[in-house]
Amino acid sequence: MRPRTRPAARAETRLDGIIAAAFGRHYEVDTPAGRLQCYPRGKKSSFACGDVVEILPGGDGQGVIAALKPRRNLLWRSDAFREKLIAANLSHIVIVVATEPGFSDLLVSRCIAAAESQEITPLIVLNKADLADRLTAARAQLAPFRALGYEVLEVSALDGAARLRARLSGLHAILVGQSGMGKSTLTNALIPEARAATREISAALDSGKHTTTFARLYPLPPATDAALPGWLIDSPGLQVFGLAHLSHDELAEAFLELRPHLGHCRFRDCRHEAEPGCALLAAVASGAIHPRRWEHFRTIRSEIDQARRLNPGW
Helix, strand or coil, X not given: CCCCCCCCCCCCCCEEEEEEEEECCEEEEEECCXXXXXXXXXXXXXXXXXXEEEEEECCCCEEEEEEECCCCCEEEEECCCCXXXXXXXXXXXXXXXXXXXXXCHHHHHHHHHHHHHCCCEEEEEEECCCCHHHHHHHHHHHHHHHHCCCEEEECCHHHCCHHHHHHHCCCEEEEECCCCCCHHHHHHHHCHHHCCCCXXXXXXXXXXXXXXXXXXXXXXXXXXXXXXXXXEEECCCCXXXXXXXXXXXXXXXXXXXXXXXXXXXXXXXXXXXXXXXXXXXXXXXXXXCCHHHHHHHHHHHHHHHHHHHHCCCC
């Protein structure tokens, strides 16, 4: 009698999908078969909104994340002990500030540095530009960024965001910024069906209340029939944006105005503190590097040093 042979194992049916929302180890994934509620295979759960993944579909709208497709880039933040994945495969980061409440230009520099380190194009949106009495001060805060060539788009979300919608057509973008800057209102203006929750600003604290608690991806309708489809991620309000994962050299490269002067110091190991012949200090003194941006660079570098002391594993 011939021995019986086992039937060949059926090949797993896999679907490619994009992560539309992340809640810890639970992910919503948009696939050709619709949106699935998915969990990672195994204990590792290091996926971000915008990641392209392979899914093993199950029943009742469930699925398992089997593999991560190669990323174009990854936007993330970190301190000495924690890291937070924000979004992946971005073309642009839309940094939302507003005339009211007050915003941190240091946070703008942090977001730009994170973007530059991953080859993501920054776009600064000044929201609530209809508040004329606050507009001049907000423009002055953004002047150093404009001088570097960063695009600043002034909008009023309450009156619609047609200019921003046209600008984002075909892009893969994320809205980031402090709470209260109007990110969710902008999302509603750009994608009415999103119905993102909004709340009033807490005037007493001069800051907004958190309304978005997790990042969510929305498809962007094309501005024209010829436009490529894009998507937009609305993210939680930021108050901190640590860059402990960057080295000193990576941080310096992420500041555009520092790049032409790097490698021209008298001493190869120059820390750009008070060393004679420091090309960066000379550029600050000559006005080639804005003093406010130089202050931002030194603040972030000091935080990176502190993170290294607290956690040498970085």
